[in-house]
Amino acid sequence: MNKIAGIVKTHLADRWSWSILPWLILGISFCANLIIGGVSGDEIKTGGLASIYVYMFVLGIVSVGQTFPFLIGFGARRKDFFLGTTATILAIGVLSVILLLVLGWIESSTDYWGIGLQYFNVEYLTDGPLAERFWILFILMIHLFFSGFAIACIYRRFGRNGLYYFFGALGLILTCTFYLIGMNDKWKAVFDWFADVSVFELANGLFVATLLYVAFSYLMLRRATV
Amino acid sequence: MSGIVEVKGLSKHYGKVKAVDNVSFKLEEGKIYGLLGRNGAGKTTIMHMLTAQLFKTAGELKVFGEEPYENDRVLSRICFIKESQKYPQTFRIADVLNVSPQFFPNWDAEFARELAKDFQLPLKRKIMKLSRGMLSAVGIIVGLASRAPLTIFDEPYLGLDAVARKLFYDRLLNDYAEYPRTIVLSTHLIDEVSQLLEHVILIDGGRLILDEDAEALRGRASNVVGAASKVEFFLAGKQVIHREPFGGMASATIMGALTARDREQAAELGLEIAPVSLQQMIVHLTGGNRSGKEAAK
Numbered sequence: 001m002n003k004i005a006g007i008v009k010t011h012l013a014d015r016w017s018w019s020i021l022p023w024l025i026l027g028i029s030f031c032a033n034l035i036i037g038g039v040s041g042d043e044i045k046t047g048g049l050a051s052i053y054v055y056m057f058v059l060g061i062v063s064v065g066q067t068f069p070f071l072i073g074f075g076a077r078r079k080d081f082f083l084g085t086t087a088t089i090l091a092i093g094v095l096s097v098i099l100l101l102v103l104g105w106i107e108s109s110t111d112y113w114g115i116g117l118q119y120f121n122v123e124y125l126t127d128g129p130l131a132e133r134f135w136i137l138f139i140l141m142i143h144l145f146f147s148g149f150a151i152a153c154i155y156r157r158f159g160r161n162g163l164y165y166f167f168g169a170l171g172l173i174l175t176c177t178f179y180l181i182g183m184n185d186k187w188k189a190v191f192d193w194f195a196d197v198s199v200f201e202l203a204n205g206l207f208v209a210t211l212l213y214v215a216f217s218y219l220m221l222r223r224a225t226v
Numbered sequence: 227m228s229g230i231v232e233v234k235g236l237s238k239h240y241g242k243v244k245a246v247d248n249v250s251f252k253l254e255e256g257k258i259y260g261l262l263g264r265n266g267a268g269k270t271t272i273m274h275m276l277t278a279q280l281f282k283t284a285g286e287l288k289v290f291g292e293e294p295y296e297n298d299r300v301l302s303r304i305c306f307i308k309e310s311q312k313y314p315q316t317f318r319i320a321d322v323l324n325v326s327p328q329f330f331p332n333w334d335a336e337f338a339r340e341l342a343k344d345f346q347l348p349l350k351r352k353i354m355k356l357s358r359g360m361l362s363a364v365g366i367i368v369g370l371a372s373r374a375p376l377t378i379f380d381e382p383y384l385g386l387d388a389v390a391r392k393l394f395y396d397r398l399l400n401d402y403a404e405y406p407r408t409i410v411l412s413t414h415l416i417d418e419v420s421q422l423l424e425h426v427i428l429i430d431g432g433r434l435i436l437d438e439d440a441e442a443l444r445g446r447a448s449n450v451v452g453a454a455s456k457v458e459f460f461l462a463g464k465q466v467i468h469r470e471p472f473g474g475m476a477s478a479t480i481m482g483a484l485t486a487r488d489r490e491q492a493a494e495l496g497l498e499i500a501p502v503s504l505q506q507m508i509v510h511l512t513g514g515n516r517s518g519k520e521a522a523k
Binding site: 002003005006007009010013014016017066067069070071072073074075076077078079080222223225226 | 317331
């Protein structure tokens, strides 16, 4: 338990990466939208919120390379590293999403910042009740984090060649899939299926995918060396 | 005496390269060991396997009686300070000292602060910005203040000046006297540490070539100097690990203790006998000269 706390502490000692940079990036993006919206007088619906999500993906990758060799060198178990990192992202994810929801609430109660700028409220994503909105934003965030984390774990386990093979195989699988869908004229069916799925169901699907990445990352880390 | 580390037939192969080849040894509680050998001999690989940072290819490995892999009971009793230890990019020295107690249960924060002052370390400075010597000093502080029952220093004083090295030896001995534990020093600055070592393990080309008490080892080799023909006569039937002629004189290093009879004979022949330093002995044993390696067995 002590070690897991130590790993969380090690991650969070890097305040810049975990709690300042994501909000700085989001803040800059928001200000840019605010200025453009104010000057142009148009009512903007923006996807600027994606910036913090993309950042979480990057953080997932970076967090492993930065801390794994250090912590293993200091006698932490691979399991501790894994649990500690997961605990850190869950805590950061919950706090971030609460903040995003509060900002969203401010946005809608100030009549969209007075200029009709929808930044923290995104159609389709944040249409449902509060708990659902929380779940969707949260799952999206940890899904992206663990996507990055899983990629970094492949690198830790198999090095650069591991990544070549992984992305090579992934590219091949996607190409074949797209080809088969096209050949059988199923694209319309695929789009129809996606249109029918609610965002909440989609989030649940992503949750299952995230669990798979988590399990996969752990298997990689178990045999990773420094 | 209980074994802290027991290694049997330990090997690590990378393809055809045998980084560590069938090594067996035992470390006992409360001793200072020297793990010696040339660069690339396999010392660091062995230490990485002891701490489960690398996986063995074959053999048996027990630390505190258990497998170290993913074993917190073992890992939290080891502090391994390696030359290549990585730190997160944003870490300052203060951050390292802040998180260390979480990983080393015996951590003494007061002692760590004192040592930081002794080594004149700027606590607010980022690890990335430290000189090689300061980086080594950070490792030394962690290694000493952690007071781990098994403390391993891998080339701990790269870049440190003579004053700082002396400080390290003094602090190490004082703290070792007060809090006995098992210490492994891996280095090629052999002369400097030879006084500290109680037991020597010598690795060469991935193989163990010497595992002996330091005191016994010191008496095991001697240097003979004198007229070349007389030296040759004296060497008959002895294990010679090194020979160096100069003019009509010769100097030779002999492995094996000399008897009183030998000494008498040397005196009669007008030969001078001097002890061999640990460093010299190890240079001869690992200097790529086969007779030396065979003599060690």
